[in-house]
Amino acid sequence: MAWDPQAYAAHAAFVPALGNAAFELLGAVAGERVLDLGCGDGVLTSRIAAEGAEVVGIDADPAMVAAAVEKGVNARLGDGRRLTFAGEFDAVFSNAALHWMGDPAPVVAGVFRALKPGGRFVGEFGGHGNIAAIRVAVRAVLAARGYRVPAAEENYYPTAPEYRVALEAGGFVVDGCWIVPRPTPIASGMAAWLQTFRGGFIDAIGVPAAERAQVIEDTRAMLRPILADGAGNWTADYVRLRFAAHKPE
Template sequence: MSSNHAWQSGLYDNKLGFVSELGKGVVEWLDPQQGERILDLGCGTGDLAYAISKAGANVTGMDLSDAMIEKARDKYPDIRFITGNAEQFQVAEPFDAVFSNAALHWMKNAGQVAECVWHALKPGGRFVAEFGGRGNVEQVVKAIGAVLEENYGIDASGLHPWYFPSIAEYSSLLERQGFHVAYAVHFDRPTPLPDGEEGLRHWLSGFAGGFFESFAEEERSKAFANIAAKARDDLFRDGSWRLDYKRIRIKAIKPSSRAAI
């Protein structure tokens, strides 16, 4: 995950657990098999690595955040978790599959990630992932940008911590690496946040901290309140926040051999 984001593992588990819950459908799509070696890239606090392991797969979870890995090890001591950078990693023995949920959009050097995943897979191995696509949380990003510009004279465009590609952009990137893209879809998934009025504040604290690194705690709280006021008409319904998530789900295969030309 992003090296510029300070992950709060407790907040992630206690207030933002919907991320892992929504990822269970991606695990089903991965269809892990008994005895397979699977790498969970950007594993967070390990919930989906555990879900994969229940199929009998041998899972390794990797995340850039020491705090996330420490929490994952505490929760699931029988699973191997390692700290590593998805933009520059190598493995001693290749995997049958690489899995990733809600993590690739934190990795701006997407070409390097694709190259590392390629080398981490056996010939015939699969790469199965879901992450934010073009337009993801667009209304929230607009509200953040407006508040920073209007209240603080800050141009938020250079602070954007995420990579939200189009489906064509990401599929082409994988194909250039050599993958066969077997399936790709870009879809809307409006996502309700827990905790009613407080939901957006928890989300901003957990995921959008990169916009506010220079802010003291009190000023950050004021900014969050102003962002909520700005986004309320578009995103607050029936007592809860409902964010405009747009996701890419993709399955790519590393061919058993390159075709001769």
């Protein structure tokens, strides 16, 4: 899906802000080379650079890459499923991006190739059950309006054992792999969240632009009794998968 850096900065600033645990787990040190995979608009990439590391950001969305470059990040357009780096990074980091890349095998293989022997692969992304209520509601609203919703999920939200197997199949030694439930306050409200994170899915189903706002409103109304409190404050049912692995020496 196409990302809008302005909407991302306005409605999704919590994504890099809540990436702090993964950032700490990376523990970037001065002088090392780090790849930030799915760097987005470069907020966390800049934080890694501020530790003194030499960071390259890769992202598949041209507008997000441009926003990262504007922040002074060495960001490039690239697909995480087709990485071409070879033995050049001390660490690969990724926050909130791997679930967008689908099948883990080509991603894990490309990261493994990109790392030096002993290099770390550390990050966090959507785990099993992530935003389950929201995903079900979007599907239910689209189906009720007569759209054909694919049975298969568009994103990859594995369990911890599943992702451990994927990392080990790619040659990694897994140092930790955890599911972390993370109920997340959505200050901008559910309509803005749906627009930012599910607009691409709704468009891909074939919903005309003129109907999109109504789909979002119906979904918001369905979710209100589940995810909003009495005062109308929203909390989304985020679940993260956090991991640390390394390439054998």
